[in-house]
Amino acid sequence: MSRINWRGAASVAGFVLLWELLVRFGGGRFEGIPTLAEVLRAFGDKYLTNAQYWQSWIVSFERVGYGFVASQLLGIPLGLLLGTRKIFHEVVYPVVELLRPIPPLAWVPLSILFWPTTELSIIFITFIGPFFIIVINVHDGVRNIRKEHLWLARSLGARPRYIFRRIILPSLIPSIAVGMTLGIAVTWNVVIAAEMIASDVGLGRLTWEGYVSHTATTVIVGMISIGLAGYLSTLAVAYAEKKLMPWRK
Amino acid sequence: MRMVSAATELASRASRSKEASAGGYLTIRNVGKTYDADGTCVEALKNCSIDVKAGAFVAIVGPSGCGKSTLLNMIAGFDTVSSGEIYMDGRLVAAPDLPPQPGPDRVVVFQNGALFPWKTVLENVSYGPVRQKVLTRKQAKKRAIDLLRQCGGLDAVAGSYPAQLSSGMQRRVEVVRALINEPKVLLLDEPFRAMDTVSKTTMHQHLLEMYRICRKTIVFITHDLEEAIYLADTVIVMTTRPGTIKHIISVTLQRPRLPKMLFSHDYLELKRQAAESVHAEARKAFDRGEREQA
Numbered sequence: 407m408s409r410i411n412w413r414g415a416a417s418v419a420g421f422v423l424l425w426e427l428l429v430r431f432g433g434g435r436f437e438g439i440p441t442l443a444e445v446l447r448a449f450g451d452k453y454l455t456n457a458q459y460w461q462s463w464i465v466s467f468e469r470v471g472y473g474f475v476a477s478q479l480l481g482i483p484l485g486l487l488l489g490t491r492k493i494f495h496e497v498v499y500p501v502v503e504l505l506r507p508i509p510p511l512a513w514v515p516l517s518i519l520f521w522p523t524t525e526l527s528i529i530f531i532t533f534i535g536p537f538f539i540i541v542i543n544v545h546d547g548v549r550n551i552r553k554e555h556l557w558l559a560r561s562l563g564a565r566p567r568y569i570f571r572r573i574i575l576p577s578l579i580p581s582i583a584v585g586m587t588l589g590i591a592v593t594w595n596v597v598i599a600a601e602m603i604a605s606d607v608g609l610g611r612l613t614w615e616g617y618v619s620h621t622a623t624t625v626i627v628g629m630i631s632i633g634l635a636g637y638l639s640t641l642a643v644a645y646a647e648k649k650l651m652p653w654r655k
Numbered sequence: 656m657r658m659v660s661a662a663t664e665l666a667s668r669a670s671r672s673k674e675a676s677a678g679g680y681l682t683i684r685n686v687g688k689t690y691d692a693d694g695t696c697v698e699a700l701k702n703c704s705i706d707v708k709a710g711a712f713v714a715i716v717g718p719s720g721c722g723k724s725t726l727l728n729m730i731a732g733f734d735t736v737s738s739g740e741i742y743m744d745g746r747l748v749a750a751p752d753l754p755p756q757p758g759p760d761r762v763v764v765f766q767n768g769a770l771f772p773w774k775t776v777l778e779n780v781s782y783g784p785v786r787q788k789v790l791t792r793k794q795a796k797k798r799a800i801d802l803l804r805q806c807g808g809l810d811a812v813a814g815s816y817p818a819q820l821s822s823g824m825q826r827r828v829e830v831v832r833a834l835i836n837e838p839k840v841l842l843l844d845e846p847f848r849a850m851d852t853v854s855k856t857t858m859h860q861h862l863l864e865m866y867r868i869c870r871k872t873i874v875f876i877t878h879d880l881e882e883a884i885y886l887a888d889t890v891i892v893m894t895t896r897p898g899t900i901k902h903i904i905s906v907t908l909q910r911p912r913l914p915k916m917l918f919s920h921d922y923l924e925l926k927r928q929a930a931e932s933v934h935a936e937a938r939k940a941f942d943r944g945e946r947e948q949a
Contacts, residue, residue, distance in 0.1 A: 554769035557733045561757035562836065563787035576773040653773050653816035 440623045445630070448623035458607070466597055466609045466635060469525075473532025474593045480533075481540035482582060488541070489548025490574075506538040510596040514603055528600045535596035536589025540582070547581025548574075580654075583647040590643045594636040609635060678744035679839035679872035681707040681730065686739035686749075687897075688725050698897035699725050703739070705891060705900065707840075707872055714875045714883035715891045716933060718940035722898030723876045724766075727842050730874065732757035743839060759783055762833035766845035768825050770817040776803070776828050777813040783836040799835060805868075806831050807861060823854045827861055834865065840872045847882070856914060859886060863912055880933050884925050885912055892932050895940035902932045 422442055429436050440448075453459040487494050488502070510531050517527040551574060559573045601610030609631050616624025648654075688700040700722035707713050717723045728734040730741055732748060732755045741749035748756060762783075770779050780803060781795035790798060803809040809828060817825050826846050833841055843862075847855045863886065866873060877883050883890045884906055892902035906925060908916055916922050 552769065554763075554765045554767070555771060557728075557731070557757060558763070558765075558769050559786075561731060561733075561759060561762055562783035563759055568786070573771070576771070579773070651773070653775075653818060 438622060440626060445623050445626045448621075449627050452624075453627060459612070462607050462609050462612050463631065463635065465607045466601065466632075467639075469528050469532050469597045469601075469608065470590075470593045470635075470639065472529045473534075473597065474536055474590060476529070476533045477535070477537040477589065477593075478540055478582075478586065481537045481585070482544050482578075485541045485544025486548065486574075486578070488545045502538065502541060506542070510534045510592075511599050511603075514600060518604060524604050528597065528605060531600040532593050532597045535592040536585075539589045539592060540585035543581045543585030543588075544578060547578045550581070551577040579650050583651065586643050586647070587640070590639045591636060594632065594639065598632055679709040680744055681705070681840055681872060681874070682740075682742040682745070683707075683726075683730070684740045684742070686726070686729065686741060687737050688722065688729065688734070689737045701897040701899050703893075703898065703900055707874060707889075709744075709839075710870045710872055711889065712866060712873045712875065712887045713889045713891060714877060714887035715893060716877055716880055716883045716929075717893030717898060718895050718933075718937040719878060720940060721893045721895050721936070723893055724844055726898070727763065727844050727874065727876050729755075730840070731761050731763045731842055733763075759787055759836040760839040761842060762836055762838040762840075763842040763844055764826065764829045764833055764846045766848045768817070768822065768829060770825055770829055770832070772817050774816075775813065776809070776815055776817065776820070779817070779828065780813075780832045780835055783832065787836070795835075799831075802831050802835055803828070806834075806865060821854075823850060823858055826858065830862065830865060834869060834871070838871060840874060843873065843875045845877050846875075848877075855882070859912075860914070862886065863910075867911060880929055881917070881926060884908075884922060884929065885917060890929060892929060892936070895936045895943065901936065902929070904929050 426441055429439050429441050484498075484502075488499055489495075513531055513534050514527070517530045518524070521527040521530055555573055555577060556569060559569050564573070597608070598610030598613065601608035602614040605611050609628055613625055613628030613632070616622070616626075616628055683703060683705040686700065686703045687698070690697045690699055703726060705713070715723050715726065725734060729736050729749055735753075735755050736749045736751055738751060740747055743760060747753070748758075748761075770776075771782070774782065777796060777799055780799035781790075781792070784790040784795040784798065785792050800810050800813060803813055806827060809824070809831060812820055812824065812828075817828070820828065829846070830841070830843075847858050850858065859882065873887075875883070875886060880890075884904075885908075888906055890904040890906060891900055892904070893899065894901045904925065908919070908921055908925075
């Protein structure tokens with residue numbers, strides 16, 4: 407983190423330049439799209455000092471946070487049970503496989519009907535998004551636990567309960583980390599979509615309102631905000647991974 | 656110099672520990688193993704009988720898939736036997752109706768390495784004595800550092816994670832992790848398989864040195880005949896599946912074994928004798944592999 411990634415910075419700058427050039431010289435298809443300068447101006451005028459805009463950040467982050475944490479808290483044990491308990495696997499896995507392909511957004515109507523508040527419905531959607539990802543990753547991780555590690559732990563004198571906590575769980579951390587990395591991006595995907603449908607604040611709502619009011623600058627402010635928020639979350643997950651796996655250099 | 660003084664220290668420690676836990680002789684009686692996974696019975700191992708004297712270095716050689724790793728896993732208590740018995744110092748440790756019982760008296764070093772990647776070298780090595788509650792965490796760490804130092808200065812990497820070490824160093828740490836438990840038998844499952852010739856030679860000297868100072872019984876599995884003759888007192892040649900014992904060769908080379916012996920007349924003669932039977936089996940295994948492919 408101490409060194410600046412100049413290539414990355416140059417690539418972002420290149421993207422902005424391309425955007426500018428396409429809007430100016432790209433012709434008809436790009437006519438309706440504002441330039442970066444216009445977006446920045448709109449941001450400075452309408453959002454920079456706008457409390458509701460910053461409130462949207464907080465609200466969306468909360469929804470992502472609750473949904474994501476809940477999905478990990480429930481998904482990791484479920485994946486573990488599926489991977490380690492044969493009968494549980496036989497009974498539950500088909501249901502998981504049936505529910506897994508359903509897009510999180512398809513849950514929106516039922517979620518609104520079922521949960522007493524809009525907030526809970528949205529959090530439920532953000533929970534569904536990463537939930538199956540972590541379940542599948544942990545389930546797969548259990549299969550990849552090396553039997554040599556289990557054997558050795560036993561031959562060196564470890565008791566079964568200890569083996570679970572100190573051999574099986576650490577073996578799964580890499581799989582959990584992959585599940586979290588994939589999951590956090592999906593969580594942002596679904597929170598935005600859920601907000602567009604059912605909320606009055608949030609970064610997704612902001613984008614949606616820009617669309618409804620034909621304000622392209624607002625749409626782009628919303629998109630960039632979401633991109634940044636997702637990126638910050640990814641950094642946080644990467645940081646957590648580093649702390650969880652000091653042995654991975 | 657440091658190596659020598661360390662060696663004498665360890666030797667005296669070993670002789671003391673030998674009083675405490677004498678023995679280390681292994682008796683394998685008519686052992687067989689049949690896998691019955693999907694209804695088709697596969698006989699992996701058939702009627703194997705081996706006697707390993709306490710403190711002996713035995714190498715088992717055979718083509719891939721001849722059941723030598725299975726045999727090792729059965730000795731270690733990771734796998735059940737389908738017939739026959741295995742005794743450790745006269746105590747029954749494996750029989751068809753006995754649940755597998757691994758223990759710190761028979762520790763395996765695996766071919767792909769099985770250090771716990773999430774633990775440092777020091778934590779890996781001190782793991783056994785702490786888990787068995789024979790030493791406190793602090794004592795175990797001290798003992799681990801001592802042992803690592805004696806085994807070629809490995810204490811320098813005590814704080815590293817396994818992934819930061821070369822595979823040769825990982826394997827040496829693994830041997831130390833086994834030795835700290837004062838096992839009666841050290842079971843080595845092709846530990847140097849994936850290494851280049853130069854590292855392998857270095858590892859052989861390290862292993863011979865460790866063997867010289869601790870004198871544990873060693874059962875060493877390999878498909879490399881030259882390695883087997885160079886390291887062991889007895890080389891057991893196995894047939895291809897179902898694995899049976901084809902040939903037992905006494906290696907008359909004196910110890911300490913030195914790399915120049917690889918060119919000695921005695922070594923080459925032993926190699927010539929053994930090569931025929933090993934290659935015949937390898938050939939059979941290969942031909943059968945071809946048939947199974949076709």
